[in-house]
Amino acid sequence: MEAVRVENLVKIYHGGIRAVDGVSFTINEEEIFGFLGPNGAGKSTTIKCIIGLVRPTAGRIWIFGVDVERDPGVVKRSIGYAAQETAVDDQLTGWENLYLQGRFHHLSPKEIRARGEEVLRLFGLWERRNDLAQTYSGGMLKRLDIACALIHRPRILFLDEPTLGLDVQTRKAIWDYIRKLRDEHKMTIFLTTHYMEEADELSDRVAIIDHGKILALDKPGALKAALGGDLITLKFASQDERLPALLSAIRALPGVRDLRSSPDGIHWIWVEQRGDQLIPELVQLALSYGIQVDSVRLKRPTLDDVYLHYTGREIREAEASREEHVRARILQRRVRR
Amino acid sequence: MIIMDVVYVAWRELLKFFRARVRLLVTVIQPLIWLGLMGNMMQGLTQNPFIERLLGTTSYLAFMTPGIILMTVLFGGVFSGLSIVWDRRIGYLEKLLAAPISRAAIPLGKMVASAIQGGFQGLLILLIALGLGVRFSTGLAGVLFALLVAMTFSLILSGFSLTLASRIKSQETLMALVNFFTMPLMFTSNALFPREAMPAWLSAIAQINLVTHAVTPIRQVLLFGWDWSSMWVSLVVIGGLALLMAFLAGQSFLRATAE
Numbered sequence: 001m002e003a004v005r006v007e008n009l010v011k012i013y014h015g016g017i018r019a020v021d022g023v024s025f026t027i028n029e030e031e032i033f034g035f036l037g038p039n040g041a042g043k044s045t046t047i048k049c050i051i052g053l054v055r056p057t058a059g060r061i062w063i064f065g066v067d068v069e070r071d072p073g074v075v076k077r078s079i080g081y082a083a084q085e086t087a088v089d090d091q092l093t094g095w096e097n098l099y100l101q102g103r104f105h106h107l108s109p110k111e112i113r114a115r116g117e118e119v120l121r122l123f124g125l126w127e128r129r130n131d132l133a134q135t136y137s138g139g140m141l142k143r144l145d146i147a148c149a150l151i152h153r154p155r156i157l158f159l160d161e162p163t164l165g166l167d168v169q170t171r172k173a174i175w176d177y178i179r180k181l182r183d184e185h186k187m188t189i190f191l192t193t194h195y196m197e198e199a200d201e202l203s204d205r206v207a208i209i210d211h212g213k214i215l216a217l218d219k220p221g222a223l224k225a226a227l228g229g230d231l232i233t234l235k236f237a238s239q240d241e242r243l244p245a246l247l248s249a250i251r252a253l254p255g256v257r258d259l260r261s262s263p264d265g266i267h268w269i270w271v272e273q274r275g276d277q278l279i280p281e282l283v284q285l286a287l288s289y290g291i292q293v294d295s296v297r298l299k300r301p302t303l304d305d306v307y308l309h310y311t312g313r314e315i316r317e318a319e320a321s322r323e324e325h326v327r328a329r330i331l332q333r334r335v336r337r
Numbered sequence: 338m339i340i341m342d343v344v345y346v347a348w349r350e351l352l353k354f355f356r357a358r359v360r361l362l363v364t365v366i367q368p369l370i371w372l373g374l375m376g377n378m379m380q381g382l383t384q385n386p387f388i389e390r391l392l393g394t395t396s397y398l399a400f401m402t403p404g405i406i407l408m409t410v411l412f413g414g415v416f417s418g419l420s421i422v423w424d425r426r427i428g429y430l431e432k433l434l435a436a437p438i439s440r441a442a443i444p445l446g447k448m449v450a451s452a453i454q455g456g457f458q459g460l461l462i463l464l465i466a467l468g469l470g471v472r473f474s475t476g477l478a479g480v481l482f483a484l485l486v487a488m489t490f491s492l493i494l495s496g497f498s499l500t501l502a503s504r505i506k507s508q509e510t511l512m513a514l515v516n517f518f519t520m521p522l523m524f525t526s527n528a529l530f531p532r533e534a535m536p537a538w539l540s541a542i543a544q545i546n547l548v549t550h551a552v553t554p555i556r557q558v559l560l561f562g563w564d565w566s567s568m569w570v571s572l573v574v575i576g577g578l579a580l581l582m583a584f585l586a587g588q589s590f591l592r593a594t595a596e
Contacts, residue, residue: 105436
């Protein structure tokens with residue numbers, strides 16, 4: 001069954017900013033679906049439209065077959081949402097935060113006690129439940145935030161930048177919890193991130209979004225493969241008159257797509273796959289022409305390359321044009337209301 | 338269901354209110370200072386037949402007690418909106434909106450919390466006044482009635498504050514704005530001085546001031562006794578304003594969150 005279906009979603013904020021510009025996709029049940037894009041790309045707005053916090057300008061959304069605009073009450077009961085900001089009240093204890101969240105979802109105290117213990121144990125917070133949240137570390141706060149989103153046993157969990165600003169260990173721990181939710185608790189998970197690594201590590205499928213449009217959507221492996229295989233960078237120890245012959249021999253090897261050379265003697269060889277297995281063969285071949293290999297390097301495409309290929313720039317804030325920067329700022333403010 | 342939503346929104350605020358020990362202490366000490374210092378200071382000045390006739394009582398302390406209750410409630414209630422600004426900033430508001438809770442319950446719950454805080458503060462001040470020798474003419478029933486009026490007054494102010502807070506998204510602006518209203522409201526009322534002693538223009542303003550309308554019934558009941566004919570207009574005014582503000586706070590919040 002489809003967990004989420006989004007058709008031609010458009011959101012234009014006051015002032016004419018197109019935050020989301022005709023996005024369509026589906027998420028399958030028990031899938032971890034990643035939304036990858038720079039700041040201001042439209043990730044948060046898309047999530048907020050799906051869970052009914054922001055009214056779409058156009059387009060339709062279904063969650064488990066229920067129309068979000070028609071039946072927001074039903075939809076809200078089947079979704080859990082942890083926003084980008086860790087929305088924990090730090091003057092309350094962990095348990096009080098969870099308890100209130102349960103009451104806001106109209107659970108009975110008995111249900112909250114049973115379910116609350118379960119999620120707090122799952123997230124390793126049970127022992128600290130009676131401490132004020134202001135004594136928690138950043139990672140604990142995020143875990144509590146996600147635990148709160150799970151109190152009413154949602155079928156699908158929306159995580160907006162779940163590991164933003166966390167250190168590497170904490171981030172890995174959060175990843176483990178997310179995987180556990182899917183593997184052991186059969187949950188569907190929609191997460192947005194601008195960490196390539198996170199999308200790659202967690203997601204079954206990734207959509208790359210920028211300027212409110214989906215630029216690519218596939219399994220992380222397929223996205224990488226589509227960029228065109230491995231790249232071998234080769235440098236020879238000597239310049240020889242037999243070099244041109246060697247290069248054409250390399251070109252003729254099976255699996256080699258392209259070969260380019262720079263004037264200072266660096267050669268780039270694109271191969272379809274298994275670049276690591278081709279390296280010994282290349283060295284052998286060079287030796288048979290009497291040419292020594294000085295250095296060799298293999299680079300496999302990462303999701304970074306895919307991302308850069310589609311968005312054409314690195315982190316927006318770093319080198320954004322002023323216009324884009326302003327747009328991103330306005331968007332973030334709009335989204336936060 | 339909306340009632341339970343209101344209850345739990347209010348419960349959260351109250352949990353935090355009673356947990357903030359320092360703030361609680363201040364809410365006790367502040368009226369103690371007002372009553373203990375100003376009340377006694379004015380005592381000498383007010384002990385002459387002319388002023389006693391204006392006050393309607395021989396004890397300025399007793400006269401100002403209702404005023405101090407309402408002043409405390411005024412300064413507390415008017416900051417109720419800050420909690421919504423804060424909730425918005427930390428993302429808690431969004432979490433509430435994503436839950437199947439009734440949206441109107443959010444401002445209403447905060448108003449109810451503010452009223453309960455106001456009632457609690459009013460009770461503390463009455464106890465302090467009692468300790469300083471003020472006696473209430475109508476006993477426990479009068480005390481309960483006075484607290485009820487104070488709570489209704491608190492609903493008006495928190496409703497006003499929340500109405501503004503739905504639109505104003507910065508704490509600093511909101512604080513500046515409500516402070517702009519509170520001082521003039523206080524000093525153009527009969528909270529600390531009898532209207533009879535005011536110049537005519539000020540007395541006219543005081544007559545329509547909502548603080549006056551809240552002070553009058555409390556003072557009537559605590560100092561003189563039950564006299565509905567002198568109280569009913571004020572009771573209708575503050576009751577009506579409380580309902581109006583609840584409506585406005587709800588409307589303003591719903592409009593601000595409908596995107």
